Amino acid sequence: MLEVVTFVLILLLAGFYLSWTAGRIDQLHHRIEVARAALDAQLVRRSAVAMELGTCGLLDPAAAVLIVGAAHGARSCADVDREQAESDLSKALRAALDQPGQSAELRTGRGGEELLDELDAAAHRVVMARRFHNDAVRATRAVRRKRHVRYLRLAGHAAEPASFECDDEPPDCLARAL
Numbered sequence: 001m002l003e004v005v006t007f008v009l010i011l012l013l014a015g016f017y018l019s020w021t022a023g024r025i026d027q028l029h030h031r032i033e034v035a036r037a038a039l040d041a042q043l044v045r046r047s048a049v050a051m052e053l054g055t056c057g058l059l060d061p062a063a064a065v066l067i068v069g070a071a072h073g074a075r076s077c078a079d080v081d082r083e084q085a086e087s088d089l090s091k092a093l094r095a096a097l098d099q100p101g102q103s104a105e106l107r108t109g110r111g112g113e114e115l116l117d118e119l120d121a122a123a124h125r126v127v128m129a130r131r132f133h134n135d136a137v138r139a140t141r142a143v144r145r146k147r148h149v150r151y152l153r154l155a156g157h158a159a160e161p162a163s164f165e166c167d168d169e170p171p172d173c174l175a176r177a178l
Helices: 001-057 061-076 077-097 102-108 110-146 147-151
Strands: none
Touching: 001 061, 001 077, 001 110, 001 147, 061 077, 077 102, 077 110, 102 110, 110 147
């Protein structure tokens, strides 16, 4: 009789653990969805500020066209091309704003100081949002790699989460430390 009670207790504990693990995986997938939505919002905000900077009239025409084109590309691209488009926007911002004297010239222009501060905040929020998203993906993948999770299919039919890899380094003229 003691063996039967012990066996039932072990089955109950194993069932509880597996149920808890499946719930944890579900929570991690939800965390990824929330982090991805936050990342998308920050990417849209950065491209909007870049578009505003490119159209404000304070930049030389070549830099303005470069920034506006990259910002438009980042806002209108398909999801599969999003990482490359966002990387292109980061490169365009660095190319246009990291010229000698460009930052000082922008800061002295009407509204330039506010635009650069807003771009600085947006660029650094993109960096942080991408880090949070990729950390959530990393944690979910670590749980999903466990043998019992794979064998018992505790993740259900949820797709394997993908990290968001892009060049999000802000221009050097934006001096906030990460």
